[in-house]
Amino acid sequence: MPYVQGIYPILFKENLSKNVFDFTIKSKEIASLAQPGQFVQIRVPYMPLRRPISLADINLDKDYIRIVFEIKGQGTGYLAQFKAWDNLDILGPLGRGFTMLPPNKRVYLIGGGIGTPPLVPLAGYYGGNATVITGFRNAKAVILDDEFKKFFNEHILCTDDGSMGIKGFVTDVLYQRLKGGDRPDMIYACGPKPMLQRVAQLAAEFDIECEISMEERMACGIGACLGCACKTHEHDGTSSYAHVCKDGPVFNSKEVIF
Amino acid sequence: MPYVQGIYPILFKENLSKNVFDFTIKSKEIASLAQPGQFVQIRVPYMPLRRPISLADINLDKDYIRIVFEIKGQGTGYLAQFKAWDNLDILGPLGRGFTMLPPNKRVYLIGGGIGTPPLVPLAGYYGGNATVITGFRNAKAVILDDEFKKFFNEHILCTDDGSMGIKGFVTDVLYQRLKGGDRPDMIYACGPKPMLQRVAQLAAEFDIECEISMEERMACGIGACLGCACKTHEHDGTSSYAHVCKDGPVFNSKEVIF
Amino acid sequence: MAHMRVKIAGVELNNPVIVASGCAGFGREYEELFPLSRLGGISVKGMTLHPKAGNPPPRIAETPSGMLNSVGLENPGVDHFIEHELPYLSQKGTTVIANVAGSTPEDCVAIVRKLDPTNVDMIELNISCPNVKQGGAAFGTNCQSAAEVTKAVRQATSKPLMVKLSPNVTSISEIAKAVEAEGADALSLVNTFLGMRIDVESKRPILHNNVGGLSGPAIFPIALRMVWEVYNAVKVPIIGMGGIYDSIYAIEMMMAGASAVQVGAAIFTDPLTPVYIVDRVNQWLDDHGIHNVSELTGTVKPW
Amino acid sequence: MAHMRVKIAGVELNNPVIVASGCAGFGREYEELFPLSRLGGISVKGMTLHPKAGNPPPRIAETPSGMLNSVGLENPGVDHFIEHELPYLSQKGTTVIANVAGSTPEDCVAIVRKLDPTNVDMIELNISCPNVKQGGAAFGTNCQSAAEVTKAVRQATSKPLMVKLSPNVTSISEIAKAVEAEGADALSLVNTFLGMRIDVESKRPILHNNVGGLSGPAIFPIALRMVWEVYNAVKVPIIGMGGIYDSIYAIEMMMAGASAVQVGAAIFTDPLTPVYIVDRVNQWLDDHGIHNVSELTGTVKPW
């Protein structure tokens, strides 16, 4: 897959919640190559390894991309210190994105916490045909709530403590829907591993196509170093390692061995 | 000797010549402890070791110190990127400064290139009783030329190529003066090693007290690591190592073994 | 423009900057960013006789100015390399170095026999991988076993044979001498240092393999010292590596005794590093009036 | 506030953070910035029987996330220490560890005999200095000589005896076991890695000694792995060091098996590092509901 490396300016910086930042970055080159579900590798000061961050938006007309990230450690901490008009060294777009069905298909988008942003381009594409279920620890952690209104998605917001939206897990809501007889053409999910595992189980149980976005520690980000292994089923019943940066980050949920 | 560590803001930044920068830094603590000839250790991004830089000025009333430095490698390169109102992490004042005679004594101040700045406080102190001889590669490298006018010093400017001031070395001028019968009470010198060595020779030849400011690669800057050794004569005729950061940077020229 | 070509064990390289084994796969991925012909060579991912799955993830951990990896020689096996990778790679105008990482001397011999009739330019016998239970560093941290595997492989191939040494030893020059005595045409050093990181929240080592190989700028000063030590102990040419991330580091490595260098982890920080190094070394040579990059080798003047 | 006191070989420390030998002299200089009683202890500059001038300058070189030193055990000799430094230092409310660096086993014995009647709390036998021609790493890179010098010193003192190991070896756990068998009460590791830098303009090694010891964050992952290896090989307590510059690194080191840590080069970047580490480890313990810092030791859960 074609990708580029370059220095691109931040156009807008927003603070979505205490530790979550939203950068809009001007890059015609990356925007014109990118697909929903792909990611970029960003160089951060002091750190020998780049940081993988998903594309939260790809705008071809306006030549920009968007990333939304949470401060987890030193690297994302330094990244958060960049300001509008600072330049970022970015490698991308990388990996395999989501399979795009015709936009009139019915889909579910399941997002947990900082796993929500990569669903934004899908929400825009499927519009009213997408049911979006997003979950967060509590009201303070909620991000991108308005985003899905814009696209006329059905949107169900969950929080672990019920301080906003429904109290409970996204997978509880999904389970109720599927048990209730809903049969979407695809479930897309991005979020913490236990959530993805449960979504994969539900998809298997109700026999629905499902794509999940995986994470793994990376070095190269382009399939050269074999660092980002992810255990997968082979067609012949054995298992082997796929690589999140090249074969993923989006996998069919049936492929992944948790 | 008492010293402090703290975070201090840059008040003014000036660019004296292509690669030479002049920072005025607010620090009542350091200014109130410092003596001419002492230095500070400045932390620079990415670098495990601090950078030793001499105090180019100490202003007690206004609570500031001044440093003048040249970009030599990565560390000074990063230092040069700091701007007014940025904060610097500084350890200081460190080391032993110049011996101050009564201000009515006749002194020579000999400065080579980036060795000139530490002479500024001496120039101010001795005023018209100081003869300042400074030397540079060429006109473009000349710094602090105006400074000595302010203090009514006699000032002789030399350049290696004669593009400004007298063509020749500072030590040639000094030699002419001493040979001509001038007998100052002290020669102070700061600059490249070959210059210091020649000044020391002349001081010995004409039997004049002389103090020179030495440089050595440092780690701690306070006398703890024994990194910054400088070979010196012992009273009993043997040699041993003094430490530039604690016993110096200013040494009596008779002590140092070049 | 200075003359950048170098000759090592009879093989002429475009320039002395080679991408290190394991860091650029079989060369396909980075072609997107620069033509491989800009490189002096590529040392391909270490290969075994049969395909190898490697270690479970996580396989990567970050460290101050460095990184750990515990990939564990994941590779598709020598046959796949010869059939599917080499035909493509050998047309790219760069020197192809086959990194051989059998788990027994017999395996290494078998791999090398398969490579012998191909157009691979050079063999790099990896006796220093810290991430596998058998072979790897088990060969390379002992003079006798290092000599044995070198001897066996030497007899199995007419290709130029380079042996890649482990730095996890008391005396790397002893190993170097043992390997030279058995007919190695060149030496490459260093492979990674065995290291560890712990995730203090989960109390788990970050790497699933618990330990992994440290590389990157952090190790440069140790690697440089080892290259200098080995240069003073052997006569065969040395390819130096370990933490090179800028032209100055490449020049130091050559001054310490390397005839060429490899660049590994730095490519992950900036994928264009090897190409920048080629250009900047060339510029440095011009600035210093040096006509031929080979003139740098071994020119350090010890005190 | 968690309980921070730790006990090592019968000696109780204020907390597990000790300033490493050679990095804070005899403690006087840093007193300007913090009271020594804030530290768990201070390991003083390595001392020899007679005063030692050390190596010619330059003695310091910078490296990515690290530094090289070739101080070469400059010190005023054990008698001077006992007469002029110890009386002052032993009143400061911190544990005093005497780093002993004789150039022969006989020298080490003579030094230790002099220290035996003093109020030094512990001996740290340095068999790992890479910067001297005799003694130092020559002892520490070979099981037999490491055992011999430990044995001799063990018989010469009733003080708790800690032996400081060199990382420049193929198997540090073999050395650790040899030293433990001869009666070491504790082990400290690691000393510096032998490294080099070259000034490409002058073609001279930056250090006048050509090579020197690498320390600082760069070496942390290797040091951590070695502490873990040694912890799994011996029963005596371990003081871990090498590149610790923040509380997380100290916690990793303790989880890998250290009962206490030493902080060296990081003090040059920020002189308050050891004190910050004490406070931040304490905070971390509180945040994690751990009451006693000793509970961290060896808690890593390998995969």
Ligand SMILES: Cc1cc2nc3c(=O)[nH]c(=O)nc-3n(C[C@H](O)[C@H](O)[C@H](O)COP(=O)(O)OP(=O)(O)OC[C@H]3O[C@@H](n4cnc5c(N)ncnc54)[C@H](O)[C@@H]3O)c2cc1C
């Ligand atoms: C394909 C992909 C897409 C991602 N998209 C996003 C996103 O859109 N928004 C967002 O906030 N985060 C995203 N992440 C996670 C993000 O990469 C990590 O949170 C980040 O690397 C942490 O870096 P740090 O220095 O702050 O943390 P540290 O823990 O200090 O990092 C130490 C090392 O571990 C790596 N690391 C730590 N956590 C992760 C992780 N979860 N995944 C991969 N590497 C990790 C770091 O990259 C670094 O090399 C994505 C990860 C992957 C693999």
Ligand SMILES: Cc1cc2nc3c(=O)[nH]c(=O)nc-3n(C[C@H](O)[C@H](O)[C@H](O)COP(=O)(O)OP(=O)(O)OC[C@H]3O[C@@H](n4cnc5c(N)ncnc54)[C@H](O)[C@@H]3O)c2cc1C
């Ligand atoms: C007491 C003292 C006072 C000084 N005062 C001044 C001053 O007022 N203005 C000024 O421009 N320079 C001064 N210097 C020199 C200045 O410290 C060096 O130019 C600077 O450290 C170079 O750092 P770098 O990262 O740019 O160079 P690099 O060469 O990349 O530095 C690498 C390492 O070597 C050390 N180093 C390199 N050159 C020197 C040197 N000449 N002396 C000591 N360490 C060195 C650095 O500190 C660093 O640790 C002084 C040096 C000393 C010892």
Ligand SMILES: Cc1cc2nc3c(=O)[nH]c(=O)nc-3n(C[C@H](O)[C@H](O)[C@H](O)COP(=O)(O)O)c2cc1C
């Ligand atoms: C991800 C990764 C994979 C590696 N795989 C191999 C390998 O297969 N064979 C080998 O000989 N060396 C391997 N190495 C070691 C490098 O080739 C090189 O010796 C080492 O990384 C030091 O150089 P550097 O500091 O420039 O990375 C690998 C290194 C890394 C970082």
Ligand SMILES: Cc1cc2nc3c(=O)[nH]c(=O)nc-3n(C[C@H](O)[C@H](O)[C@H](O)COP(=O)(O)O)c2cc1C
């Ligand atoms: C300048 C300097 C001097 C040192 N001198 C000694 C010494 O005299 N005795 C000793 O055992 N270790 C000495 N060391 C090694 C340190 O005590 C420590 O083992 C090593 O630096 C690793 O820890 P660090 O990475 O925290 O610095 C010295 C280290 C430095 C940097």
Ligand code: FES
């Ligand atoms: S990160 Fe290198 S292969 Fe995926």
Ligand code: FES
């Ligand atoms: S720099 Fe540490 S003693 Fe001078």
